[in-house]
Amino acid sequence: MQKILIAGGAGFIGSHLCESFLDENYAVICVDNLITGDKKNIDPLIKNSNFKFINHDTTKFLQSDELTEIDYIFHLASPASPNKKSPRSYINHPIETLLANSLGTYELLELAKKFSAKFLYVSSSEIYGNPTISQQTEDYFGNVNPNGIRSVYDEGKRFGEAMTMAYVRKFGTDARIVRIFNTYGPKMQKDDGRVISNFINQAIENKQITVYGDGNQTRSFCYVDDMVNGLKLAMFTPGTKGQVMNLGNPDEKTILEIARIIKNMVGSSSEIIHEELPEDDPENRKPDIEKAKRLLKWSPKINLEDGLKKTIEYFKKI
Numbered sequence: 289m290q291k292i293l294i295a296g297g298a299g300f301i302g303s304h305l306c307e308s309f310l311d312e313n314y315a316v317i318c319v320d321n322l323i324t325g326d327k328k329n330i331d332p333l334i335k336n337s338n339f340k341f342i343n344h345d346t347t348k349f350l351q352s353d354e355l356t357e358i359d360y361i362f363h364l365a366s367p368a369s370p371n372k373k374s375p376r377s378y379i380n381h382p383i384e385t386l387l388a389n390s391l392g393t394y395e396l397l398e399l400a401k402k403f404s405a406k407f408l409y410v411s412s413s414e415i416y417g418n419p420t421i422s423q424q425t426e427d428y429f430g431n432v433n434p435n436g437i438r439s440v441y442d443e444g445k446r447f448g449e450a451m452t453m454a455y456v457r458k459f460g461t462d463a464r465i466v467r468i469f470n471t472y473g474p475k476m477q478k479d480d481g482r483v484i485s486n487f488i489n490q491a492i493e494n495k496q497i498t499v500y501g502d503g504n505q506t507r508s509f510c511y512v513d514d515m516v517n518g519l520k521l522a523m524f525t526p527g528t529k530g531q532v533m534n535l536g537n538p539d540e541k542t543i544l545e546i547a548r549i550i551k552n553m554v555g556s557s558s559e560i561i562h563e564e565l566p567e568d569d570p571e572n573r574k575p576d577i578e579k580a581k582r583l584l585k586w587s588p589k590i591n592l593e594d595g596l597k598k599t600i601e602y603f604k605k606i
């Protein structure tokens with residue numbers, strides 16, 4: 289049985305990935321220190337004898353009896369929300385975020401080297417910063433404030449990418465980088481402060497829907513099942529060693545459009561209000577996914593309405 293280590297496996301995307309691999313009969317080791325991940329996400333998996341949870345900070349050397357062999361390592365361990373109002377955001381965990389993506393990436397790459405495991409680093413569209421081109425291609429170097437409020441995440445991810453490529457070049461590690469664009473779906477944290485979870489919960493509770501700024505900034509939202517499929521293909525597809533791939537859904541919307549769509553779908557009486565735009569909030573985000581289409585034969589399948597329907601159902605239930 290092949291063994292997969294998922295760092296950040298108790299997080300939103302990580303826990304979906306754990307579940308998907310267990311369904312396909314892999315042994316899964318989930319490593320998470322739960323600073324932003326949530327035990328609730330993996331509670332249903334604990335009874336599966338192929339699943340092991342290790343409460344561990346990835347920036348420290350990982351030693352465990354479970355670690356006799358590892359075939360694949362996914363590194364998703366990092367705070368990811370930019371919303372300073374959320375206790376889980378990287379703004380409120382600045383040092384942890386920098387270290388998870390620098391030292392954490394180093395420790396996990398060392399583990400990959402030791403076990404000759406394949407490695408996937410989960411980077412982010414944030415490495416493009418406030419992009420000066422629309423539809424970001426992998427060869428665009430970005431427009432990042434190197435010491436602004438979001439820099440702990442942006443520069444953390446950029447460092448993580450550099451570290452990953454250094455292992456590919458120096459040690460021949462079989463590693464690849466995936467840049468994830470905005471992803472949503474069940475198991476997002478209610479208090480994460482991300483736009484989709486905020487708007488849905490505000491709409492369900494008939495509270496004011498808080499659009500930051502004028503709402504003309506754009507994002508492109510990918511449903512989590514599509515993202516999980518893309519991550520697996522990026523790891524398993526031959527020829528991906530040393531490759532950098534965008535994964536996301538290019539269906540671009542303004543934040544104001546998203547507010548209206550969610551309000552209508554929930555059938556809410558919420559008022560849409562405007563609040564201050566956070567510092568360095570990117571004006572646009574739209575992935576160019578031609579490379580992933582070509583290399584992985586992957587493209588997102590779930591449209592915004594279907595994905596939102598499932599996400600709204602989830603938040604209504606919890």
Ligand code: UDP
Pocket residue numbers: 369370371470481482483484486487498499500501505507543565566569570
């Ligand atoms: N946003 C908003 N209201 C909210 C939360 C977020 O208008 O309650 C905006 C935020 O300013 C950004 C976009 O929605 O322009 C996406 O924010 P999110 O935190 O989900 O992710 P980002 O893409 O900024 O990392």
